[in-house]
Amino acid sequence: xxxxxxxxxxxxxxxxxxxxxxxxxxxxxxxxxxxxxxxxxxxxxxxxxxxxxxxxxxxxxxxxxxxxxxxxxxxxxxxxxxxxxxxxxxxxxxxxxxxxxxxxxxxxxxxxxxxxxxxxxxxxxxxxxxxxxxxxxxxxxxxxxxxxxxxxxxxxxxxxxxxxxxxxxxxxxxxxxxxxxxxxxxxxxxxxxxxxxxxxxxxxxxxxxxxxxxxxxxxxxxxxxxxxxxxxxxxxxxxxxxxxxxxxxxxxxxxxxxxxxxxxxxxxxxxxxxxx
Amino acid sequence: xxxxxxxxxxxxxxxxxxxxxxxxxxxxxxxxxxxxxxxxxxxxxxxxxxxxxxxxxxxxxxxxxxxxxxxxxxxxxxxxxxxxxxxxxxxxxxxxxxxxxxxxxxxxxxxxxxxxxxxxxxxxxxxxxxxxxxxxxxxxxxxxxxxxxxxxxxxxxxxxxxxxxxxxxxxxxxxxxxxxxxxxxxxxxxxxxxxxxxxxxxxxxxxxxxxxxxxxxxxxxxxxxxxxxxxxxxxxxxxxxxxxxxxxxxxxxxxxxxxxxxxxxxxxxxxxxxxxxxxxxxxxxxxxxxxxxxxxxxxxxxxxxxxxxxxxxxxxxxxxxxxxxxxxxxx
Numbered sequence: 001x002x003x004x005x006x007x008x009x010x011x012x013x014x015x016x017x018x019x020x021x022x023x024x025x026x027x028x029x030x031x032x033x034x035x036x037x038x039x040x041x042x043x044x045x046x047x048x049x050x051x052x053x054x055x056x057x058x059x060x061x062x063x064x065x066x067x068x069x070x071x072x073x074x075x076x077x078x079x080x081x082x083x084x085x086x087x088x089x090x091x092x093x094x095x096x097x098x099x100x101x102x103x104x105x106x107x108x109x110x111x112x113x114x115x116x117x118x119x120x121x122x123x124x125x126x127x128x129x130x131x132x133x134x135x136x137x138x139x140x141x142x143x144x145x146x147x148x149x150x151x152x153x154x155x156x157x158x159x160x161x162x163x164x165x166x167x168x169x170x171x172x173x174x175x176x177x178x179x180x181x182x183x184x185x186x187x188x189x190x191x192x193x194x195x196x197x198x199x200x201x202x203x204x205x206x207x208x209x210x211x212x213x214x215x216x217x218x219x220x221x222x223x224x225x226x227x228x229x230x231x232x233x234x235x236x237x238x239x240x241x242x243x244x245x246x247x248x249x250x251x252x253x254x255x256x257x258x259x260x261x262x263x264x265x266x267x268x269x270x271x272x273x274x275x276x
Numbered sequence: 277x278x279x280x281x282x283x284x285x286x287x288x289x290x291x292x293x294x295x296x297x298x299x300x301x302x303x304x305x306x307x308x309x310x311x312x313x314x315x316x317x318x319x320x321x322x323x324x325x326x327x328x329x330x331x332x333x334x335x336x337x338x339x340x341x342x343x344x345x346x347x348x349x350x351x352x353x354x355x356x357x358x359x360x361x362x363x364x365x366x367x368x369x370x371x372x373x374x375x376x377x378x379x380x381x382x383x384x385x386x387x388x389x390x391x392x393x394x395x396x397x398x399x400x401x402x403x404x405x406x407x408x409x410x411x412x413x414x415x416x417x418x419x420x421x422x423x424x425x426x427x428x429x430x431x432x433x434x435x436x437x438x439x440x441x442x443x444x445x446x447x448x449x450x451x452x453x454x455x456x457x458x459x460x461x462x463x464x465x466x467x468x469x470x471x472x473x474x475x476x477x478x479x480x481x482x483x484x485x486x487x488x489x490x491x492x493x494x495x496x497x498x499x500x501x502x503x504x505x506x507x508x509x510x511x512x513x514x515x516x517x518x519x520x521x522x523x524x525x526x527x528x529x530x531x532x533x534x535x536x537x538x539x540x541x542x543x544x545x546x547x548x549x550x551x552x553x554x555x556x557x558x559x560x561x562x563x564x565x566x567x568x569x570x571x572x573x574x575x576x577x578x579x580x581x582x583x584x585x586x587x588x589x590x591x592x593x594x595x596x597x598x599x600x601x602x603x604x605x606x607x
Binding site for chain 1: 329407568
């Protein structure tokens with residue numbers, strides 16, 4: 001008896017401690033961003049902001065080019081995710097539903113592509129982009145981000161397509177649909193959760209990308225938020241209020257998106273992406 | 277190209293294919309095109325993905341290989357000069373001791389992080405499976421917050437948590453009685469910088485493992501546990517005989533992904549302290565970047581990138597072989 005009470009307490013206690021550990025840095029970011037500077041640089045931490053100020057957010061938003069960079073980040077992220085989804089959908093369908101010579105080769109190619117060390121190829125990419133006169137442009141960023149997330153998108157979507165019962169498609173075809181019609185009318189709607197899950201991961205990758213934009217786009221008007229944030233930190237190093245406000249502004253869209261879509265995303269990766 | 281039926285997969289390797297996911301079912305019986313005739317359709321469907329990958333990934337890879345055999349410094353870069361210098365870059369990199377230190381460091385760093393991530397992630401995932409609904413949602417929320425934090429924002433927050441002055445970590449350590457930590461500079465030594473980076477990476481990576489592992493445990497058939505408990509298996513025994521074998525493919529695949537992700541971790545280290553202090557936290561991607569871009573030895577940087585790719589392939593080769601084998605079995 002004693003044991004079962006104990007058995008119920010420890011998982012819950014561990015869960016609460018873990019929750020605190022995982023949530024604290026995020027909480028501390030928001031809390032700091034709202035505290036007056038005096039509370040931020042105090043000898044004893046102010047755990048709960050009581051005296052709330054939006055001044056730090058004001059300084060972050062008033063930083064030069066902030067809104068241009070927001071627009072750049074959104075444009076690049078959304079376009080690259082859409083681009084990769086469309087391309088991946090075709091490929092995932094072929095890999096999940098058709099048998100053909102070389103199928104294994106394609107899967108392995110995408111598995112290998114998933115390992116692509118983009119971070120170490122920046123010099124070559126810089127040269128290629130420069131030789132095509134595309135430096136300081138959002139276009140190369142968009143296409144590179146799309147290809148960066150493409151392998152994971154294909155492999156994940158493949159799992160989702162395979163999970164749709166073949167019979168649904170067949171019965172639609174018996175009812176007179178062509179294969180394309182069957183796909184668009186029957187399968188595509190069922191893939192909605194999968195598309196959301198995969199786009200979420202694409203979204204995070206593109207929103208976060210740092211080394212490429214660091215080397216390709218020197219013109220501040222053509223940069224994106226991660227670069228801005230890292231430079232903001234350097235420039236405002238000791239102004240933790242403004243730095244945390246800037247981090248919050250950068251993190252907020254993803255946090256919101258994630259909390260809404262997370263339930264759909266979970267499991268999808270186990271089914272599709274990770275098994276290769 | 278023999279079609280293997282389920283259950284005859286005796287390859288011995290844990291088949292990732294046989295993942296708990298019902299998703300794989302449809303594929304195991306993957307029907308041929310209904311008419312059975314060969315068409316160009318699958319190739320046409322794959323063409324855009326293949327072209328995009330070949331052009332945007334393959335081309336930089338080839339270019340990178342070419343640059344690694346060139347004497348490429350700011351002068352050559354600006355004047356668009358191509359000066360081949362054979363294996364000079366490789367000789368320079370491989371003959372110095374720096375490179376090998378960085379390789380050792382990268383491998384140790386990757387190993388430490390991946391072990392922590394997989395161990396703690398699995399434990400957290402199993403805990404999720406044991407919790408009641410309310411507590412599970414609470415823990416999930418914490419995990420999702422950490423998971424969703426953009427890397428650069430998370431890095432900035434960790435710099436603040438571990439700030440020498442007014443950083444909350446130093447305050448807590450001081451209050452716990454470790455007074456020498458009250459003014460500790462975390463970014464002043466190799467070990468402490470790596471500790472902060474590791475904490476950051478582990479904190480952000482556990483959720484992926486834990487939440488997906490929890491999702492996978494929900495697909496373990498109940499009957500297996502019932503059978504195990506009829507056989508008198510306790511909690512540990514039913515874990516080792518039912519849960520673990522079921523999750524093994526998932527664990528293999530996740531470990532592989534984590535190895536790649538941790539090995540390639542760039543912004544966490546670069547934005548935290550730019551590989552410092554004194555280049556002591558440079559892992560291979562950072563080293564390639566600092567040598568190539570920072571010091572403007574572009575050719576040497578390209579050679580380091582190429583070697584980095586080889587190291588990555590070497591440490592993932594076991595898993596890649598496994599995948600190759602499975603794909604073979606499947607066709």
